[in-house]
Amino acid sequence: MTGISMGRATTLDYIEAPADTAAPTDDPKVSFTDIRQVFALPKQSKKDGSASPSAVVALDNVNLQIPEGQFVALVGASGCGKTTLMNMIAGLVKPTRGTVKVSGQPPKLPNLDVGYMFARDALLPWRSARRSVELPLEVRGWDKKRRRERADEMLDMVGLADKHTQYRNQLSQGMRQRVALARTLAADPSILLMDEPFAALDARTKLTLQAEFLRIWEAEGDKRKTVIFVTHDLDEAVLMADRVVIMLPRPGRIAEDLIVDLPRPRADHLGDVKFTPEFQEITQGLFDRLEGAISAPGAGAEVK
Numbered sequence: 001m002t003g004i005s006m007g008r009a010t011t012l013d014y015i016e017a018p019a020d021t022a023a024p025t026d027d028p029k030v031s032f033t034d035i036r037q038v039f040a041l042p043k044q045s046k047k048d049g050s051a052s053p054s055a056v057v058a059l060d061n062v063n064l065q066i067p068e069g070q071f072v073a074l075v076g077a078s079g080c081g082k083t084t085l086m087n088m089i090a091g092l093v094k095p096t097r098g099t100v101k102v103s104g105q106p107p108k109l110p111n112l113d114v115g116y117m118f119a120r121d122a123l124l125p126w127r128s129a130r131r132s133v134e135l136p137l138e139v140r141g142w143d144k145k146r147r148r149e150r151a152d153e154m155l156d157m158v159g160l161a162d163k164h165t166q167y168r169n170q171l172s173q174g175m176r177q178r179v180a181l182a183r184t185l186a187a188d189p190s191i192l193l194m195d196e197p198f199a200a201l202d203a204r205t206k207l208t209l210q211a212e213f214l215r216i217w218e219a220e221g222d223k224r225k226t227v228i229f230v231t232h233d234l235d236e237a238v239l240m241a242d243r244v245v246i247m248l249p250r251p252g253r254i255a256e257d258l259i260v261d262l263p264r265p266r267a268d269h270l271g272d273v274k275f276t277p278e279f280q281e282i283t284q285g286l287f288d289r290l291e292g293a294i295s296a297p298g299a300g301a302e303v304k
């Protein structure tokens with residue numbers, strides 16, 4: 001038995017509560033129910049005089065329950081609504097129809113229990129690494145001494161103990177992403193939204209940062225944060241996640257929802273995992289599904 005298997009995740013796996021408990025403990029951390037999202041588009045006329053679509057259906061009929069502490073990778077072609085789903089968790093987008101709940105409540109803005117990390121570091125050029133990490137703590141009203149101690153602790157954790165005073169232009173892209181990671185984790189949010197966080201890195205730096213992030217996250221044991229991780233890289237999705245959700249565009253929807261049962265902790269042997277037949281079987285299966293999904297004819301993205 002390799003400990004590696006792939007199975008279908010169902011909604012019921014996550015929301016069914018034990019019959020004898022008054023307050024269920026396995027409520028999903030994040031839930032999307034019957035989500036539809038339509039964005040209005042600016043009015044434009046085509047050259048032939050016909051009208052362009054007036055709206056785009058970014059998401060349709062999306063149902064997804066994410067239990068606390070799960071690491072979910074969202075994978076899919078450009079425009080299938082991955083970022084829109086993350087923005088709904090952050091409270092930045094309210095669905096046209098359906099219900100989003102975070103910790104059992106509608107998302108609020110600002111949601112201080114959410115950390116958001118992007119492909120590009122988005123560090124402010126006039127802030128040192130330390131002051132960049134302090135930023136979310138300032139927003140939360142931490143005093144200066146406590147902020148500084150926490151920022152230094154976080155920078156040490158991501159291997160930048162000697163870079164506290166450096167500015168953005170003095171840091172490599174990999175170092176900037178480490179600072180961004182430290183900043184995302186600094187206020188200890190229970191949900192991490194990671195939108196292609198390592199996509200802009202070279203292969204070697206990417207593997208190093210994937211392993212470092214997993215090491216930090218896996219070390220939290222049963223207090224692990226809930227992670228929603230967008231990537232176009234199937235290898236990365238399988239290496240990192242407990243579950244891979246494949247989305248389709250036009251309209252954005254969930255096509256596949258798979259549990260990746262690779263054993264944890266994985267951080268110390270990420271480079272080796274990639275070469276196991278089990279890993280390759282899983283990624284090939286996912287690749288085939290994604291290929292099929294991408295080549296399937298669109299169901300009509302636009303609304304006239």
Ligand SMILES: Nc1ncnc2c1ncn2[C@@H]1O[C@H](COP(=O)(O)OP(=O)(O)OP(=O)(O)O)[C@@H](O)[C@H]1O
Nearest residue numbers: 039040056058077078079080081082083084085252
């Ligand atoms: N504020 C907006 N106004 C109009 N259309 C939008 C808006 N936000 C997203 N869209 C559209 O909704 C669809 C889904 O966008 P979204 O960014 O969620 O996709 P994605 O899967 O994250 O794409 P990518 O992988 O390219 O980042 C796209 O067609 C996009 O153009």
